[in-house]
Amino acid sequence: MDTQQQRKERLDRGIKVRTDGLYALMGWQELGYLTLPRLILIVGMLALPLLMPGMYWQRVITIVCIYALLALSFDFLAHFVGLVSLGGAFFIGVGGYFSAIFNASFGIPPLFSIPMATVSGAIVCTLLLIPCLPLRGVYFAIVTLMYPLALARVIEATDILGGTDGIMGIDSFSNSWVEQYVAIVLVLLFLFGLRRLVNTDIGLVVRAVKDNDQAVRASGMSVNFYKAGAVFIASGIGCLGGACLVHIYMWAGISLFALDFSILPIAATVIGGSGTLVGPVLGCLILVPISELLRDFGTLRIVFYAILLVCFVVFRSEGLMVYGERKYHQFERWVKV
């Protein structure tokens, strides 16, 4: 019995290394190899506002972060849960309007109205999406695309929530530094939070739902329960972005349901590399500023933008991050591990 136990422990050491990442503690070189990319990302993101030349570009950074939140939520849903969602605009709109109502009508300061809007927005989005959870792939995408279009028209037609004028007089953040760092910290928080989540056992179940929902059902777990949970998380992230956005613009209107919020995160995910979670953030960091730079071209902006996207899809269809990760792991062979 004792030798058997010893044998088991010896053999299982392999699993520990594979699953717990213990090998990182074996030396400075390996530690650096693992933490350096993360450090570059964190420090780089935190330093961004300081490097920007003026107010205009600092605002761009904030918008990048809002889109990055959406892209994270898209990547999480699409790659880890298997639900392709075009609901970015839906989440932004719901979260934004909630925060606007909490702040403008009830006088709740942004510090509380944003988290409240996040939770209540996520609940509303999840409830509205629960009927379509059994749908997969493009069918789910169509339904999520329908909601923002419909909600915008409902607000326009019935003149509720300020109608086409929107809701005005919303508090802003106390200053532009707070605004930027709130957005940046939120992106980093959810980026690393989601990365951790998908590697826990519960995240594994969610990934299994994407891989093979029949087998999950045969394992005695409700597929729809886990899908609903994942949608709650993803829509929460989107609503958080929307809630921040209305406090940045100090205005909430039906342009919150604009399709940009649905499409750009997808483009960013394609460019950054889907399934990496870092990739979409990187994609937003590239796409949003480029779209700002191209403003000089006027109407031709969309043309250049489209050409750029096509180039990425054709020449780097796997995405920058996937490509970068592969190269980085090849680099590993140079270092003695």
Added chain:
Amino acid sequence: MSDQPILEAKELTKAFGGILALNRVNFHVNEGEVLGIIGPNGSGKTTIVNCITGFIKPTSGKVFFRGKNITGKAAHRIADMGVTRTFQIMRPYYSLPAYKNLVIPLFSPRSKRTGGWRGGGKLGDRNTVGIDILEEIGFERDSRVPYKMAATLPTGYLKRLELARCLALKPEIILCDEVFSGLSMSEIASMVPLIERLQMDGITLIMIEHRLRELFRVADRIMVMNFGEKLTEGTSEEVMADSRVKEAYFGSEEIEEVMTYA
């Protein structure tokens, strides 16, 4: 062993449009028994498994598990009660390594409640428990096989992985949908003792098979299906002696071969 059968189907009927896939099928399984279900292609064998485990709803008829009506319940609720199944076309999580495939059933409410296979589900480290199960089911612990991606595993291991997923749930019944099909003779030979061991552990088995020779070795009772109806039922000798079975079955050649073998 109680006198009440562990699983009982009464007048089970499933119609796909105008086609009767199952027509008033009655059968029962006693606790600890191995029931073999055979029949030509399209005779409704897999439909029985799907109806019992809730993957499709029967048109009429009832299924009882330990006297409780489980007809039309959701698939995950039925699996939660311990009625588990394997899939004929294997359904592992292809993007996960083999041992991670078992973390998912070990995470299920049933495993948490009952402790899962040999009480492993209550332990903290589901990865190690997953490898324990894999070793028991025939994955070599000291090789790289348990760590390989499910997508790269050969059919033999995937069939075992299907069984392992059921085992992780601490099943009361396993409905095996053709666990021998697609395997080489030597793989089947190593599979048979595994089935016998499951039986010794007190797990009730319903086995759908085309490999009659191996099935007759492990099954206590055989049920023959044809065109969605139950043709006959009995021990392997009784079934083989039945002329209707020979007629229904393809060519009747293999039956004779098996008869001489047995």
